[in-house]
Amino acid sequence: MDAKKPYIAAILIQMVYTGYYVISKAAFDKGMSTYVFIFYRQAAASVLLMPIAFILERKSPPPLTFMVFLKLFFLALLGLTLSLNLYNIGLKDTSASVASAATNSIPVFTFFFAIFFRMESIKLKRISGVAKTIGVALCLAGVITIAFYQGPHVHPLDLHGHFGNSSNNQNHASTPSRVAWIKGSFFMILANMAWSMWLVLQGILLKEYPSKLLFTTLQCVFSTFQSLLVAMAFERDRSKWQLHFDMGLLAILYCGFIITGISFYLQSWCIEKKGPVFIAIFTPLSLVFTMICSTIFLGEMIYLGSILGGILMVGGLYGVLWGKSKESIPSEVTIEDGKTHMQEKQNEQNHCDAIVI
Numbered sequence: 001m002d003a004k005k006p007y008i009a010a011i012l013i014q015m016v017y018t019g020y021y022v023i024s025k026a027a028f029d030k031g032m033s034t035y036v037f038i039f040y041r042q043a044a045a046s047v048l049l050m051p052i053a054f055i056l057e058r059k060s061p062p063p064l065t066f067m068v069f070l071k072l073f074f075l076a077l078l079g080l081t082l083s084l085n086l087y088n089i090g091l092k093d094t095s096a097s098v099a100s101a102a103t104n105s106i107p108v109f110t111f112f113f114a115i116f117f118r119m120e121s122i123k124l125k126r127i128s129g130v131a132k133t134i135g136v137a138l139c140l141a142g143v144i145t146i147a148f149y150q151g152p153h154v155h156p157l158d159l160h161g162h163f164g165n166s167s168n169n170q171n172h173a174s175t176p177s178r179v180a181w182i183k184g185s186f187f188m189i190l191a192n193m194a195w196s197m198w199l200v201l202q203g204i205l206l207k208e209y210p211s212k213l214l215f216t217t218l219q220c221v222f223s224t225f226q227s228l229l230v231a232m233a234f235e236r237d238r239s240k241w242q243l244h245f246d247m248g249l250l251a252i253l254y255c256g257f258i259i260t261g262i263s264f265y266l267q268s269w270c271i272e273k274k275g276p277v278f279i280a281i282f283t284p285l286s287l288v289f290t291m292i293c294s295t296i297f298l299g300e301m302i303y304l305g306s307i308l309g310g311i312l313m314v315g316g317l318y319g320v321l322w323g324k325s326k327e328s329i330p331s332e333v334t335i336e337d338g339k340t341h342m343q344e345k346q347n348e349q350n351h352c353d354a355i356v357i
Contacts, residue, residue, distance in 0.1 A: 006273050009266045010282040016263045017103075018289035020255055021096040022297055024088065027251035033240040034088035035231040037252060040243070042080065042224040044256025045264075049217040062211050064218075071205055072215070073222050079198025080223035085230060086191035093184035095300050100290035102188040103283050104313050107139050107320070109196035110280035117200055120277050128326035135319025139284065142312030145305055153301040199276040202268060212268040220264075274324075281320045284313035 028034060091099040114120035123129035202215075209215055235241070243249050270279045287310050294300040 006270050006278065009270050010279055011285060013263050013266055013270070013279070014282055014286040015289055016258055017286045018100070018293055020259050021091070021100050021286070021290045022293045023247070023251045023254055025091055025096040025099070025294070026298060027246075027248045028088070028092040030247055031240075032248040032251065033231070033235045033237075034092055035085060035227075035235045036240050037248070037255075038081070038084050038088060039224065039227040039231045040252045041084075041255040041259075042220055042227050044252055045220045045259075046217070046224050048257050049213070049220055053213050053217040057211055057214050061214060062209055064209070064214075068205070068209050069218075072209070072218050075198060075201055075205060076219040076222035077226055078194050079202070080219060081226040081230065083191045083194040083198060084223075085227070086187045086194070090184040090186075090188035090191065093180040093187070096294040096298060097287075097291050097300050097302065098184065099188060100287045100294075101143070101309065102185060103192060104139060104143050104287060105189060105192050106196050106199075106283050107277065107281045107316075108136055108143075109193050110199050111136050111277050113196055113200040114203075114275070114277050117204065119200065119203060119275060126326075128323040131323030131326070132320050135281070135316040135321075135323060138316030138319060139281075139313045140316075142284065142309040142316065145309035145312060152304050196280065199267075199271065199280055203271050203276045206268065206272050210272075212265060212272065216265050216268055277320070278324065281317055284310065284317045287313065 024037070027037065087099070090102070111120065115122065121129075122133060124133065206212070206215060243252070267279055291302050291307075291310065295302055
């Protein structure tokens with residue numbers, strides 16, 4: 001059962017992110033400022049995590065040196081403050097389904113960043129390396145399919161009145177304009193690159209500061225102050241800072257407590273156990289979940305291109321997972337000079353220290 005926990009946690013994370021895409025998109029459509037949203041979200045997460053971290057870690061916290069403090073500050077700036085603000089701007093300009101689809105570029109970016117930092121390897125003479133390469137290629141093909149091919153649309157279930165009103169239902173069900181799509185996609189790609197780098201750097205910094213709870217809490221606190229400065233600089237309308245009992249407050253509480261407070265901790269745990277590419281490669285699942293939920297609750301159209309792209313990305317997901325699973329057994333099939341034979345692994349603990357092509 002312990003071996004299955006990372007897989008269960010990774011799937012749960014994607015289900016949680018589905019709620020983020022749908023609820024946040026509904027809040028932005030009602031006028032919620034993306035900059036103010038990030039600040040309140042990070043503040044809510046900090047309020048949740050600080051007392052928990054104090055109670056559980058007060059007796060034996062790992063030493064926090066100035067260099068680790070500085071690294072955590074800039075890690076929060078990159079992966080939380082910058083990435084989340086860029087991504088929410090893109091989400092506001094497009095749709096929940098488009099945002100979820102763009103997120104599937106994260107496995108590709110993370111894979112190459114992990115190779116650059118020598119945390120992952122491609123061994124094309126082995127079946128596992130071939131499977132991982134094909135899996136990443138399928139994920140990339142899925143992203144391209146969704147981006148450039150729409151095809152006929154599937155009519156949604158008209159239950160989106162729970163989140164919107166009649167004046168904006170048409171906006172939910174319509175396709176984003178070309179200008180909005182380009183702008184939103186550009187911000188999303190930048191956000192995903194920052195997020196992917198954040199995933200990889202987390203795996204490195206966790207070795208210096210192994211407390212996952214304090215690791216997450218400190219990043220949330222840093223990001224709260226950073227996001228406040230960003231919101232003050234870009235959002236001067238005081239009315240945007242007022243909170244009401246509406247979809248905006250629900251989105252803040254959900255993202256602050258569930259996403260940042262719980263999902264980020266699970267994410268750090270998965271990275272420590274399985275590495276950054278493992279958690280990133282699960283992101284295609286959120287596309288499937290989001291297409292279903294955004295269709296039901298937001299009235300967004302699902303296009304054939306999105307369905308085909310989702311199938312390709314899920315296929316890529318299982319290709320990479322199969323390849324990684326073959327690396328964890330004592331022997332694996334090797335392809336060399338056109339012949340296939342079994343080769344025992346030697347120095348398995350160092351197999352990720354080199355790239356063999």
